[in-house]
Amino acid sequence: MAQPHRHYGLRKTFGNAPCFLDSSHFFAFRNMETQTQSSRSFAFIFPLAAGHINPSLAIARFLVQQGHVVHYLCREQMREAIEDTGAVFHSDIETQPELYAGRAPSMWGALGSLQEEYGMKGESLSQARLKLRELAVELMLPGTLRWLEKIKAQAVLCDPLINLEAPLAARVAGIPCVSLLTVAGPGGQEVAWGGVLQALGTSAEKVLQERREFQGLQDCIDRLKKTYGFHLAVEDGVKPLGVFRSCLMSTLTLVTTAEFLADPMSPEVSKAYTGHDFVYLGPMLDKPGAKRAGGHKLDAAMHSGADTDATALNLARDARAEGRPLVLVSLGTIITGDHADYGWGARFVVDGQQVGISGRELCQAAWQAAFDVFGQWDPSSTQSPLILAALGPQADALEGLKVPPNAFCSPTLPQVDLLRLGVDVFLTHGGQNSFTEALSMGVPLVVCPGFADQPVNAAKAESLLIGLKVDRPMRPLEHAQADRAAYRKTAADALTKVAQDPSFKEHAMNCARALSACGGVSLASRILLDLATSKLPLQLAQAGA
Structure with missing residues (x-):
């Protein structure tokens, strides 16, 4: 079936120029040169999820440098990266007392407390959220609306995967909302x-049935309709699976990839999004030296302020000057963090039983594979690689591993800056940001996916001939020890092959040339500015209300 979103639906706004989604060269903006204009106030609403917020930071920095004010509503763990852009940080916990007063904050909202209140204690975080999402949003809305009024927001940018309250609040406030889709x-x-639901031992059909049988959800949907006029439904996000009400209720959706890298839509998903505009931006690359949000420790006090970025960059520059190979290793922020379903201690569930290797076992096997392959060290040789490994926030990350002398390991690393210097092989989890950032620099990959869209990107790496994938073992627990050893060897073999075969690099460079045509941060910022100055109509395909 033909995809109905290949041409950007704002042609009526930008004149008759052809507006293809993944190339800013076709966007005929009325005034592309820098203009002097009055300061605008933007509200950025994002969750405690580094991969979701990081692409927004470059947009915030761009807007602030143009003299505008950006306010973030987020969690304390993200403050440092937010304030590095010049934006103003606001705590969601303090702003939304209707939700957080008397409840314990969790990775998303106060989900643990809500689970107890509604008799769902013991259910997985993701399953409970699918049933309690609207109830949490109902409690978030009053504080979010007060905040939008306080900061005099003229446009909203949000994460549509998690922050449903953002487009709903923007609708009530009568201001445009743009979703930033980081898949x-x-x-x-x-x-x-x-895949996520399967890993949790459930299915879309089961989740939909549970949502239909949950009277508390139906009552909440009725209250939201009566109070705000929202037409939400128990089917939202589940039927069709993967269609987000937050996108449909936004003015438009910006996508942090290029169209040629986009995943195909089923006819059901395509039909559900008919009339909604998606703009493909490519990777959202920030300035050199920019801070990024890091790993997911739920306790903000456990986030170290130590800055090892300069050390890593100096080591990488020296290695490059000496002609030594550079190997970057990073498996993302979720699998190395505290997420109950997908984090350090989590395993997948099949038929009610845990299976496969845990997040910790996957990471440590992959890290040791990199140490095995590239851990030789000869100070007199220009062929000795430098290994730079981002480990995440866990205190026991390297427990039981043999770290070679040519490896520099740190909880976080300046990933984009290191990729810019020129990386020979990138061992990655295949998260969307890492995937597109690496391709924009022409870096070949070995992908060790953990969950969600990561296996899809891993398969995409092989189909594009830019790298190899190492599938996560999913056998019963009695095979875990053997699976860890096999996984380590498979990862080592993949790293060896990608490092030695120049064709992976050649194909990655082809992708980099294609990505260089995308509009990126500049295009995203100009769209937000046009919305905030009413140059775009507010009713652009706003469905669902």
Whole structure:
């Protein structure tokens, strides 16, 4: 079936110029040169999820440098990266007392407390959120509306995967909202969520049935309709699977990839999004030296303020000057963090039983594979690689591992800056940001996916001939020890092959040339500015209300 979103629906706004989604060269803006204009106030609403917020930071920095004010509503753990852009940080916990007063904050909202209140204690975080999402949003809305009024927001940018309260509040406030989709397009979540639900031992059909049988949810939907006029439904996000009400209720959706890298949409998903505009931006690359949000420790006090970025960059520059190979290792922020379903201690569930290797076992096997392959060290040789490994926030990250002398390990690393210097091989989890950032620099990959869209990107790496994938073992627990050893060897073999075969680099460079045509941060910022100055009509395909 033909995809109905290949041409950007704002042609009526930008004149008759052809507006293809993944190339800013076709966007005929009325005034592309820098203009002097009055300061605008933007509200950025994002969750405690580094991969979701990081692409927004470059947009915030751009807007602030142009003299505008950006306010973030987020969690304390993200403050340092937010304030590095010049934006103003606001705590969601303090701003939304209707939700947080008397409840314990969790990775998302106060989900643990809500689970107890509604008799769902013991259910997985993701399953409970699918049933309690609207109830949490109902409690978030009053504080979010007060905040939008306080900061005099003229446009909202939000994460559509998690922050449903943002487009709803923007609708009530009468201001435009733009979603920033950090997956591979509108088709990216159907397969990813199907895999997530399968890993949790459930299915879309079961979740939909549970939502239909949950009277508390139906009562909440009725209250939201009566109070705000929202037409939400128990089917939202589940039927069709992967269609987000937050996108449909936004003025438009920006996508942090290029169209040629986008995942295909099923006919059902394509039909659900008919009339909604998706703009493909490519990777959202920030300035050199920019801070990024890091790993997911729920306790903000456990986030170290130590800055090892300068050390890592100096080591990388020296290695490059000496002609030594550079190997970057990073498996993302979720699997190395505290997420109950996908984090350090989590395993997948099949038929009610845990299976496969845990997040910790996957990471440590992959890290040791990199040490095995590239851990030789000869100070007199220019062929000795430098290994730079981002470990995440866990205190026991390297427990039991043999770290070679040519490896520099740190909880976080300046990933984009290191990729810019020129990396020979990138061992990655295949998260959307890492995937597109690496390709924009022409870096070949070995992908060790953990969950969600990561297996899809891993398969994409092989289909594009830019790297190899190492599938996560999913056998019963009695095979875990053997699976860890096999996984380590498979990862080592993949790293060896990608490092030695120049064709992976050649194909990655082809992708880099294609990505260089995308509009990126500048295009995203100009769209937000046009919305905030009423140059775009507010009613652009706003469905669902």
